[in-house]
Amino acid sequence: xxxxxxxxxxxxxxxxxxxxxxxxxxxxxxxxxxxxxxxxxxxxxxxxxxxxxxxxxxxxxxxxxxxxxxxxxxxxxxxxxxxxxxxxxxxxxxxxxxxxxxxxxxxxxxxxxxxxxxxxxxxxxxxxxxxxxxxxxxxxxxxxxxxxxxxxxxxxxxxxxxxxxxxxxxxxxxxxxxxxxxxxxxxxxxxxxxxxxxxxxxxxxxxxxxxxxxxxxxxxxxxxxxxxxxx
Amino acid sequence: xxxxxxxxxxxxxxxxxxxxxxxxxxxxxxxxxxxxxxxxxxxxxxxxxxxxxxxxxxxxxxxxxxxxxxxxxxxxxxxxxxxxxxxxxxxxxxxxxxxxxxxxxxxxxxxxxxxxxxxxxxxxxxxxxxxxxxxxxxxxxxxxxxxxxxxxxxxxxxxxxxxxxxxxxxxxxxxxxxxxxxxxxxxxxxxxxxxxxxxxxxxxxxx
Numbered sequence: 001x002x003x004x005x006x007x008x009x010x011x012x013x014x015x016x017x018x019x020x021x022x023x024x025x026x027x028x029x030x031x032x033x034x035x036x037x038x039x040x041x042x043x044x045x046x047x048x049x050x051x052x053x054x055x056x057x058x059x060x061x062x063x064x065x066x067x068x069x070x071x072x073x074x075x076x077x078x079x080x081x082x083x084x085x086x087x088x089x090x091x092x093x094x095x096x097x098x099x100x101x102x103x104x105x106x107x108x109x110x111x112x113x114x115x116x117x118x119x120x121x122x123x124x125x126x127x128x129x130x131x132x133x134x135x136x137x138x139x140x141x142x143x144x145x146x147x148x149x150x151x152x153x154x155x156x157x158x159x160x161x162x163x164x165x166x167x168x169x170x171x172x173x174x175x176x177x178x179x180x181x182x183x184x185x186x187x188x189x190x191x192x193x194x195x196x197x198x199x200x201x202x203x204x205x206x207x208x209x210x211x212x213x214x215x216x217x218x219x220x221x222x223x224x225x226x227x228x229x230x231x
Numbered sequence: 232x233x234x235x236x237x238x239x240x241x242x243x244x245x246x247x248x249x250x251x252x253x254x255x256x257x258x259x260x261x262x263x264x265x266x267x268x269x270x271x272x273x274x275x276x277x278x279x280x281x282x283x284x285x286x287x288x289x290x291x292x293x294x295x296x297x298x299x300x301x302x303x304x305x306x307x308x309x310x311x312x313x314x315x316x317x318x319x320x321x322x323x324x325x326x327x328x329x330x331x332x333x334x335x336x337x338x339x340x341x342x343x344x345x346x347x348x349x350x351x352x353x354x355x356x357x358x359x360x361x362x363x364x365x366x367x368x369x370x371x372x373x374x375x376x377x378x379x380x381x382x383x384x385x386x387x388x389x390x391x392x393x394x395x396x397x398x399x400x401x402x403x404x405x406x407x408x409x410x411x412x413x414x415x416x417x418x419x420x421x422x423x424x425x426x427x428x429x430x431x432x433x434x435x436x437x438x
Contacts, residue, residue, distance in 0.1 A: 129313035132284055133372075137326040138303040138379065151315055 010202020011209055021182060021191075022206055028178075029187040030214075032100050033168045036107035040163060044112050045156065048119025049149060063120060069113035074106075078176030081106040085177070098179035103187075106173035111163040118162070122155035123148070154225055161222045168214060233260050233295070235383060235414055236281060241290035243276050251276040253290075256433070258416060260382075263409055263430025266418040272436025274418035275310065278385045281416060282307035303330065304382040308389055312372030319363070319371050320356035326379035343378045346407055347371075348400030366397025373401055377408060384408055386417035390424050402427040 014022050051063055083089055085096040085105070096102035130151055134144050149156070171189040178185030180194055188207045195203040236258040243251040251273030258264055266274045279285050280292060283302055294301045306326070314322050323343065324336045344352035347370040355371075363371060369389065376384060386405065390398040398421075405428055409415050419425055425432070 127313055129309055129311070130315070132307075132309065133313045133315075135284060135302060136282055136305075136307040136309075137375065138306075138329045140329075143329055147315070154316070 004201075007201035007205040011206035014203060014206040015210070019203075019206075021186075022203060022210075024183045025186050025188050025191045025207060026210060028100060028185060029168060029189070032103050032107060032174075032187065033164060036104045036167055037111055037160065037164055039104070039108040040111035040115050041160065043108075044115030045119055045149070048116040049123055049145070051116065052120035052123025053145075053148070063117070066113050066117045066120070070117055072110070072113065074110060074170045074172030075176065076172075077106050077109050078173045081109065081173070082176050097177065098181060098185060100178070100185055103174055103178040103185060106177045107167045107170070110170060110173060111167050114163045114166060115159050118159040119152070119156065122152050122159070126152060157225050158222060161218055161225065165215065165218050168218075169211065234258070235260050235262075235295060237291075237293045237296070238280075239291045241277075241280065241292060242288050243273070243280060243285065244288040251280070251435075253277065253435070258383075258414060260414055261412050262414055263428060264416045265425055265428065265430045265432045266416065266435055267420070267425070267432055268435035274435055275387050277435065278307055278387050278416065278418055281305065281383070282385050301382075303379075305385065306376045306379060306381040306383070307385040308369075308373055308376050308387065310387040310389075310391060312368055314360040314363070314368055314371060316360060318356060319358050319360070322360060322371055323356070323375045323378055326375055330379070339378055343374045346377060347374045347404045348397075349374075364394075366393040369393050370397055370400055370404075373404060377404065381413065383414045383416065386415065386419075388418055388420065390419070390421050398424070 051059060051066065081102070082097070085091045085094070085102050087097070096105065126148065130148065131144065134147050139147060169189060171193060174180070174185070174187045174190045175193070178187065178190065180186050180190040186194075188211050192204045192207050192211070195201075195207070234257055236256065238253060238256040241251060241253040241256065242249065250271075253273070256277075266277060268274055276285075280287055282305055283294075284307070294305075315325065320340060324340055327333070327336060327339060340356060341352040344355060349355045349370065360368075369392070373386075373389065384405070389401050389405070393401065402424060405415060405417070409428065409430075415428070415430070417424070417428065417430075
């Protein structure tokens with residue numbers, strides 16, 4: 001049990017002194033998650049709206065594929081993206097392997113089906129009177145799309161929080177595509193795995209504590225959004 | 232008076248159910264028409280067709296002699312109105328904002344809120360959609376229709392699920408609308424509303 005207390009003491013020391021390796025891992029984690037989420041949102045929001053709102057041949061199949069991808073293992077995403085960005089891969093010339101942009105591609109792939117499927121579901125669940133009300137108030141097609149998305153803003157925020165939580169805590173993609181390089185691509189989760197395997201419980205616990213704090217803040221945000229939606 | 236609506240052999244079918252079958256129907260400008268009839272006789276379906284929310288399965292529906300969609304001239308108040316997740320002010324002035332008429336929104340808002348029986352329009356305007364009672368929601372939804380000054384106002388049982396005070400306020404507001412020359416077509420079971428608004432009665436389900 002002693003190493004537990006030693007671990008907590010070390011964690012406190014690292015956080016108090018703003019340890020550079022710890023801060024670097026936090027920065028890499030938050031920045032890569034933020035960028036990948038923005039990319040996934042940019043693609044997933046219109047795609048989800050299209051799948052939920054429009055009726056066209058193949059829509060159900062696309063929904064099924066998107067829903068299936070929700071259970072995509074992160075190591076498999078890592079493997080696929082690895083095959084593309086490795087030196088021998090089709091995108092090898094861009095030198096993305098073991099870089100933050102390489103990780104961002106994989107993380108965006110992880111977040112994309114979450115955003116697409118949830119947005120599609122939210123659009124499908126939206127009260128049909130919303131569309132009728134907007135039409136009877138004189139909305140054009142463009143205004144109808146804009147206002148429908150605006151009406152779903154709390155749902156979209158909840159989707160973002162969920163996707164953020166999924167991406168920020170994943171290990172497989174960050175390890176395979178980032179390479180866990182200190183001060184460069186090491187994230188909080190990969191650092192925890194590495195430091196613990198090397199017997200450095202202090203740093204592992206410090207990062208774990210920060211990850212928990214982030215998860216807590218995200219969930220607090222989610223609760224706030226849910227309250228607003230229910231109201 | 233010029234003719235606003237002309238319908239011939241209007242039929243609306245949902246799956247295997249014929250929701251409406253109307254041989255002929257016409258409404259003149261400025262006219263008040265009360266659609267009556269038992270549940271399932273097609274009152275709401277006819278209103279949805281007149282609001283151009285749906286296309287008829289068969290038959291012809293002309294608006295001012297044309298088949299074009301005149302959605303900005305016609306507005307429908309649903310039986311159970313939907314309010315956007317926003318303030319009362321934003322809900323009521325949405326129709327004007329959609330038309331790009333953003334000047335004097337406050338004055339227009341206050342006028343229309345007084346018309347539907349809200350004395351303190353400013354306080355009411357700041358309230359959120361979820362903080363309203365059923366009667367208040369209905370009056371706010373009516374205000375959002377009246378503010379755009381439509382050529383045709385369609386009402387689907389506007390007083391069926393509201394308290395007596397709200398019902399009187401709705402009657403009064405619609406009465407004012409009729410007096411200003413707006414064509415009003417409403418569906419109702421409420422005899423007191425029929426008495427208050429009057430108009431030509433079209434009984435569906437018995438044609």
